Amino acid sequence: MFYLVAFFHIVFCVALVGMILLHSGKGGGLSSTFGGGMGGTFSGTTIMEKNLTRLTLIVVGLFTLTGIVLFFLG
Template sequence: MTIGISIALILSSCLMVLLVLLHKGKGGGLTDMFGGGFASSFGGSSVVERNLDRLTVITGVVWFVCIIALGLLLKP
């Protein structure tokens, strides 16, 4: 049980980092360095931004639930 939750935690953590880096920045930064082509072609679409926001929130909720579940399962 804890192994499965640990794997879900690792996957959601990696996905969260990727999703946060894909968000449109307010200025220069990692978004411009890594996502310059992606941001220029899809940056004006509000549907893409809303879907990215939703996916980020869902991933954050999954990450939070995994943290709480591991904390409860590993409690002495």
């Protein structure tokens, strides 16, 4: 059980790093490469950026949950 939760914890960690890098910062970020750059110029934030933020928050929650489970299993 410990190894299964640890595996998912590592998967969520890598996914979280990737999603944070996709967010556009002040300089545009990597999300502009995938179509998020032009729409953000005219309307503030794009739908893609909002969905990426929601998905990032879900992965943060799962990462935190697996961290707590690992704490109690270890």
